[in-house]
Amino acid sequence: MFQRCILLGLYHRLYTAYGPQSWWPARSDFEVIVGAVLTQNTAWTNVEYAIRNLRRERRLSLRAMDGLAHGELARLIRPAGYFNVKARRLKNVCKWLAASGGLSGARRRSTNELREDLLRVNGVGPETADSILLYAFRRPVFVIDIYTRRLLSRFGLIAGDEPYETLRIAIESALAPDHSLFNEYHALIVRHEKEKCGGTRDCRHCQVEQNIE
DNA sequence: TACCAGGAGAAAA
């Protein structure tokens, strides 16, 4: 489906335009997991407000969050929207992580095992699971989100409505299983899709977009 | 005021 050289060419254009992104924007791996749930269908700025509340209340750890009542957790994450749904989902993830022996216990398991297990947690779909695997567990899994679909379809590489697994497997098959590359690539895609066109001759957005027609 | 933003699951068709 994808040619390796085309995917790498696009990566290098993005990297040249924006440089290293050093993702995910979080202070700990547990915070990555929390952010992955909170950002579901939600602008990141709103997630930051919720993360700030959790940090202020010292609830950004597995034990502290697992010990919170639903209502209290929902109150803290309110700015991220869907707070009742997300509070339930966060508690589900906490239970899964605790049952896995915490982050260190989960790290001892294979990527496939972790992925299948994560997808069984109610509230964790493929995008959330893969974000957690890539950014919290540093596994070579490519995240397919709305930004990935938008960019690749604009470049004419996909139709845009392919099933999640079809795209993920196609991209992973075309590239070497390198978590650092997948991390940087996805972060660059998000950066590029959020970048506003500066309208100037050296606009970074236009540098990447040029000659795609 | 209306629309949008890094999904996922349940219900309905």
Added chain:
DNA sequence: TTTTCTCATGGT
């Protein structure tokens, strides 16, 4: 099996 609906806040 596929489509539609629901969950909700903050920024523009």
